[in-house]
Amino acid sequence: MLTDSYSPHTDAPPRADAPDDGRATDRIAGPVERPVGAARRGPWWRSALWLAGALTVAVTAIVVLPAPAVGTPGWWIATLLLHAPFAAILLFLAAGSIERLGFLAIGRSHRPRGRLPEDAPLVCVQVPLFNEPAVAARVIAAVGALRWPAARLEIQILDDSTEQTAREIVDVAAADLRRRSGAQVSVRRRDARTGYKAGALEAGRRATSAEFITIFDADFLPTPDFLDRTIPHFFRADGSADEGLALVQAQWGHLNADQSPLTRSQSLWVDDHHTVQMSWRSAAWGFVNFTGTAGVWRASAIERAGGWRAASLVEDCELSFRHLFAGYRTTFVRDVIAPAELPTTVTAYKAQQKRWTQGWAQVQRLHLRTLARECETSATRRLHLLYHMCIPWQWPLWALWITLMPALIQSGLWFGAFGTAAGLGVYLVPMTLWLAMATVIASAATPELYPDRLRRFGARIARVAPYVVINTGMLPHQLCAFLEGLAGPLHTEFERTPKSAAVAGSKPLPPAQRAKRSSVRIHWPYVSAEAAFVAFQLTWAIVFAAQGQVWPALGATFLAGCVLTLGAFYGDHAGRMFFVIDTRRR
Numbered sequence: 001m002l003t004d005s006y007s008p009h010t011d012a013p014p015r016a017d018a019p020d021d022g023r024a025t026d027r028i029a030g031p032v033e034r035p036v037g038a039a040r041r042g043p044w045w046r047s048a049l050w051l052a053g054a055l056t057v058a059v060t061a062i063v064v065l066p067a068p069a070v071g072t073p074g075w076w077i078a079t080l081l082l083h084a085p086f087a088a089i090l091l092f093l094a095a096g097s098i099e100r101l102g103f104l105a106i107g108r109s110h111r112p113r114g115r116l117p118e119d120a121p122l123v124c125v126q127v128p129l130f131n132e133p134a135v136a137a138r139v140i141a142a143v144g145a146l147r148w149p150a151a152r153l154e155i156q157i158l159d160d161s162t163e164q165t166a167r168e169i170v171d172v173a174a175a176d177l178r179r180r181s182g183a184q185v186s187v188r189r190r191d192a193r194t195g196y197k198a199g200a201l202e203a204g205r206r207a208t209s210a211e212f213i214t215i216f217d218a219d220f221l222p223t224p225d226f227l228d229r230t231i232p233h234f235f236r237a238d239g240s241a242d243e244g245l246a247l248v249q250a251q252w253g254h255l256n257a258d259q260s261p262l263t264r265s266q267s268l269w270v271d272d273h274h275t276v277q278m279s280w281r282s283a284a285w286g287f288v289n290f291t292g293t294a295g296v297w298r299a300s301a302i303e304r305a306g307g308w309r310a311a312s313l314v315e316d317c318e319l320s321f322r323h324l325f326a327g328y329r330t331t332f333v334r335d336v337i338a339p340a341e342l343p344t345t346v347t348a349y350k351a352q353q354k355r356w357t358q359g360w361a362q363v364q365r366l367h368l369r370t371l372a373r374e375c376e377t378s379a380t381r382r383l384h385l386l387y388h389m390c391i392p393w394q395w396p397l398w399a400l401w402i403t404l405m406p407a408l409i410q411s412g413l414w415f416g417a418f419g420t421a422a423g424l425g426v427y428l429v430p431m432t433l434w435l436a437m438a439t440v441i442a443s444a445a446t447p448e449l450y451p452d453r454l455r456r457f458g459a460r461i462a463r464v465a466p467y468v469v470i471n472t473g474m475l476p477h478q479l480c481a482f483l484e485g486l487a488g489p490l491h492t493e494f495e496r497t498p499k500s501a502a503v504a505g506s507k508p509l510p511p512a513q514r515a516k517r518s519s520v521r522i523h524w525p526y527v528s529a530e531a532a533f534v535a536f537q538l539t540w541a542i543v544f545a546a547q548g549q550v551w552p553a554l555g556a557t558f559l560a561g562c563v564l565t566l567g568a569f570y571g572d573h574a575g576r577m578f579f580v581i582d583t584r585r586r
Contacts, residue, residue, distance in 0.1 A: 044488035045525040048480065052532075055403055062407040070417045079413045085401040086427075092394050093434045095387045099280050100272075100441050107279035108445070110335045114235035114242065123227060124154040124210035124299075128200045130193070132218040133166040135341070135499045137173040142221045147228055150182035154210055157187045158200040195310035196494030197292075202308035210299055217293035219341040219499045221255065229336045230296045246301035246328035247320070250294040251275065251449075253339035258454050261466035262349060263342045268463040269471075270342075271449065272442035275334055281388070282332035285381050287324055289388075292316035294338035301328050311366055311490055314359030321367045321389070325375055337449065343497055346569035347520045352497040353474060354481040354523070360392045361485025392485075395478040402475070402559060406540040409552050420551065439464045472559060473566035476533040480526045495521060498573055520573050530567050534560045 062082070068074030125143050129136055136159075143155055155177070159170045170187060178185045188204055195202065205213060212231060216222055233248045235241055251274050257267035278288045290297075292314070302308070305322040312318040320330060343349040371385055408414040416423025443460035453459050484492075498520060537560035544553035571579045 044484040044486075045480075047487040048483045048525075048529075051483075055400070059403065059407045062404070062413070063410050065411075067411040067413055070412055075413065079408075079415070082404060082408055082413055085397050085404065088397050089394065089401060090430060092387075092391070092397070093430060095384075096277075097434060097437065099277050100438055102284060103276045103280040103441065103445070106283045107276070109283070111233065111282070111331060111333055112237075113229070113232035114237055115239045116232050116235060117239050117241075120149045120152045121211040121231065122152050122154065122209065123148055123212045123214060123231065123296075124156060124204075124208040125214045125216065126156045126158055126201060126204050127216055127218070128158040128160070128197050129166070129170060129218055130160045130197075130496050131163045131166045132161070132499055133163070133169050135218045136166065136170050139216060139218050139220060140170070140173040140177055143216060144177040144181055144183075144185075145224045146222060146226055147224050148183075153183040154208060155183055155185045156204045156208065157185070158204050159187055159189050160193045160196075160200055161189075162193075195308070198308040198310040198315035201315075205299065205302060205307065208299070212296050213299050213302070214296045215293055216338070217340070219497075220293055221339050222294065223338070226250070226336065226338065227296075230333065233331065233333060234296075234298060243298075244327070244329050245331060246298050246305075246323045247288075247290055247330035248296045249278065249288050249290060249330065249332045250296075250336040250338045251332075251334045252291070252294060253337040253449050255339045255341045256344065257342065257450060258452050258459075259342075259344060262346060262470065263344065264454075264463045265466040265470045266342045266349070267449075267454070268439065268442060268460070268467045271446045271460075272438050274332075275445045275449075276438070276442050278332040279334050281384075282330075285384060286329040286331065287320075287385065287388075288330050288332045289320040290316040290330070294340070301326075310494070312359045312362040313355045313485075313492060313494060314363060317360065318363050318366060321363065321371065324385070325367075325370055327376075341499060345498070345573040346566055347522075347571055347573040348498045350474070350477055350526075350566075350570065351495055351520045353478060354526070355495055355497075357392050357395065357478050357481035358485035358488075358492070360389075361482050362490055364389055364392075365486065365490065392478075392482050395475065395482045399475055399479040403536070406544075406552065406556065409544070409549070416551075423551065435464065435468070439467075469562050470566065473562035473564075475559075476529040476563060477526050477566075480523070480529050522570065522579070527567070527570065530563050534564050534567070537563075 068078060125146065127139055127143055132139075140157060146153070157170055157174050159167065161167050161170065167189075174185055174187045177183075188200075188207070190200065190203060193199065201215065212234065214227065214230075230248045230250060233242075234245055252270050254263070254267045254270070256263050258264060274291075281288050301323060302319070305319060305326050305328070308315060308319060323330060343352055368386075368389060371382070371389060375382065375385070377385070405414070409416065414423065415426040439461060443457060443463070446460070447455055447457070450460070454463075537556045541553050541556035541560065544550075544556060568577050571577065576582055
């Protein structure tokens, strides 16, 4: 399942000639290729049900069958074998610790910029849009304010919108930008949304002769000096081109980090992933994956790697690994910050996380074998890159471990059998230390991202509370996304993350229009998994409470409470709780 064939070296078709002055709205057809490995499959949840059935049998057997006496050789063998998922989790935490401590050692220094040549290179800025009426005008105005010679700047608004209102907003904003700037500004629309975002980016790429391509999603607001501070990284100190560098990825900033516990939790995760992990990966290995936005690509590198493809829901990461296999470097510059709006509803956040986790599982199906066997690199770098690609495996590992743990406690096959102190020391201390280390390092490294209350170190540290609750509550949802990515088809719908435009001067849509335009698909197999998880943990909480086992009862209650809390807000994009309670009428 993880070795679907896929060639990372297929040549892309040649680009079309560069467009004209771009004053007309172009209609272009997107690429029509179907991704390799997109063969028809049955529903992914059938495989999940088989796994759930097997796990139920295993849990029942652990509880029913007599266990060896505590401390005997048989007990040690059985306990260690059944702790295999926990051991794998500890290995992931150890690898993560290397990254975060490595950031302190080599990741904090800023990458020096080179010198631009006398003639500024031609840069194309792409803004992919799909029904974004709340933020479209805002991002178009922001890219129009980028400082770069007008004659060397092209702006492509890649608008796949199907709603007339969204299209009209884009057309008005683009027309206003043309009047105010001397750059080429084109609105490019396709007859069909083939390939979703990847298809739009590829169609736009084939229509430009620019040397560099910059991409911004609709919820980003690049600062005017973005190009001035990123493009020079593609050149050396003497002004010569660094042809081996394919991508410069900038740091994500936050426009609404302190808006709610949800946004505070996300800001901590983004800070840890961007500022800490990506800084270290860039410094240590010369490779980071493109995050889909706020980055600059060398156009010739994209073409050599095969162009954009909709073979995965994370087309950005998939393209990044093809560049790795082609011998290119990618780099991260944390001193260039591109502010963005974090999802403001749980429903939108779950949609985003589903796409990312499912997409990463698809990337493994496409490229894991190539990375493990064929990619020419050192053994140490390969090991880290395998960890990089396989990080989403933590979700099924955590789900498996949390499902097994109550049965192990009930049967005595756990280290808490030696006493409360032993149980807390083995199961809680490693997680707590890792969480404290990651939170402190990420919070200490990012004061420049926050002009508001979160500029205080203590306020940034406090984000760990909602972070723990929300990430714990996401476990069943993320597990389903991972399984769907492994067992489902590769060619799946790209479900956009709704944008609220609650900050930075945009005028939010009225509630009725916001509910209509920010509709999110509810995935009922995911909801069913969450309900089953809550029922499972609450059942064990009752059992443990009846037996007087306080710590296990509290743990099971906490797990169920986190999932139930997030589940209550599924539907909050439409002003509802538990799907049916209309909070707007209260």
